Amino acid sequence: MGLRLAKWSSKAVPEAVIELNQVSKRYGSGATAIEALSGLNLSVPRGCLYGLLGPNGAGKTTCLRILSTLLEPDSGAVRVGGLDALAQPRQVRELLGYVAQDVAIDKILSGRELLQLQGDLYHLNRAERDRRIEELSEVLGMDVWLDRRCGTYSGGMRRRLDLASGLLHRPAVLVLDEPTVGLDIESRAAIWRVLAQLRDQGTTVLLSSHYLEEVDALADELAIIDGGRVIAAGTPQVLKAALGGDRVTLRVREFSDEPEALRVQLLLQACAGVRQVVVNRSQGFSLNLVVEHDGVVEQLRQQLKQADLPVFALAQSKPSLDDVYLQATGRTLMDAELAIAGQRDPKAERKQAMR
Amino acid sequence: MTTTSAPATPTLAPAPGAPASAPRSALSELSQETLALTRRLFLQLARRPSTLVAGVLQPLIWLVLFGALFAKAPEGLLPEGMSYGRFLGAGVIVFTAFSGALNAGLPVMFDREFGFLNRLLVAPLRSRSSIVMASVLYITSLSLVQSLAIIATAALLGYGWPGGAGLLLVLVILLLLVFAVTAMSLGLAFALPGHIELIAVIFVANLPLLFASTALAPISFMPTWLGWLAALNPLTFAIEPIRAVYAGHFSLGEVVLVAPYGSLTGAACLGVLAVLALGLFLLIRPLLDRKLT
């Protein structure tokens, strides 16, 4: 693998290790077809910890399955490490570690036996394979239970075993599909630590998630994906900064009524340096607004005073990724999740995905 | 939950400049992946031995019960004055190998259904036929072991012993049959939608194929229509040569099967089995190619 890494750097360097270009994929056919990806573009620089953020059903898994060569796109180009994944899938598989969203393990084998099998499928020689298993067992804290049968493992243990099997052959690119979903805080932190460490040692890591905080805290760069296409991409700082301004939440009284809220809204809209004033009905008619700089807040206080309005609470914050998402899609990530909930049929999807 | 130790630990990522393993020949990689997959199947078997036990018990029961049922059949009823137990032995040996091989597709079907197959498909396998090869290796050795157990038991019951050279011949015949049936079962495992359907097919195929063969009675006992079925049944092409081996007069040129459509020599029977095995593998190949790429 190191060999190949060296090869890329000597070439006229394709800086992006992962490149998806206008990738489209639909499931099924006819009237019931679902367009999972529609012209998705993604470019992940080498050595980057990259987050793919999107609500349920956004197309994250589809995108990662295409990358891992499990699925062929209907159209578009897929390149990994400078290789065409559609033309040279085997070489791409050698380069990639893939940790799927739902772990399929063989309950009757022990974790160690599963890793040995995995090592043989990646053609490690026996000594290297066993040394590597010991190494990962230590790093991921698996030594106590690695010789127990997989059927007895908890969710966190399975996830770590799967991470280990993705890392066994020292892949240059690690792809993980929602690696921390449903885990306790401690296991989650353990996995984050490993991912950050991998990135520091030069591995390119691409993970999907629908946790804003996770991506915000962990990722060097991210893409927000919604409805099968990327709607924003960049570093978290740049994306947030691009929104500009600070977020302010204002309540004039603990419990306002609508007429008063609307009156305040009008007043605020008239102020210079204020953009976008929204009355939040579900939060007791509080007001959400964007201000261009700190000075504006002082002016606001003056204005309110002159109009004889009290200020019960005023909170100011930098824009979050949620704001980025809101700006790009017109809804919050939470709303998007709620909208899709109950619309999917996991059983049918599993059947569809069966080979 | 244990926490991971401090990150003064070994490196996780590729060591720059050093390839993980020296490049190896395609053949050695192919055998590594195939053997690893076969090993998994045997580990499963060792930890869930019930299939092995049932696979031996069922034919044993046939052998003991059916043998006893006709123990007092009038002498001279069967060709060459053979005892029924001796007659039955060949049938049960073939049936054992057959029903073992019929199950070949089940583990593959479960891997498809539970997504374990995907784990294999993201790995850089030299050839994805390793997955199929592993099943063939596993089921072949398993059904040969089961058949040997039955051969030994039949000998203990006084139903005869084929002798050293004869045993080799019996094993060759069983191998051909097992290949053919395994191919069919693997084909079904990729063609059918789920394990319920596969089990149904296995269940439905099993007994009729046994009864419509010469395992339990010679063709001369059967009404014409059943005789025809038995004479076309692949099991018969395995049973009759083995029976001849047990009777101690097998030679390739000798007629072993008198069918309504004519008489077949031992060589012809072997040829039919070989063609069947080859044909079935060629038949399922496009299906496997489609499902595995």
Ligand SMILES: Nc1ncnc2c1ncn2[C@@H]1O[C@H](COP(=O)(O)OP(=O)(O)OP(=O)(O)O)[C@@H](O)[C@H]1O
């Ligand atoms: N095998 C399948 N058959 C049919 N439709 C599918 C299949 N897999 C996914 N879909 C549909 O394609 C769309 C994208 O699904 P995908 O699994 O890629 O989303 P996701 O972002 O991974 O979602 P989640 O966060 O729930 O894992 C969804 O509308 C989903 O219902």
Ligand SMILES: [Mg+2]
């Ligand atoms: Mg998903």
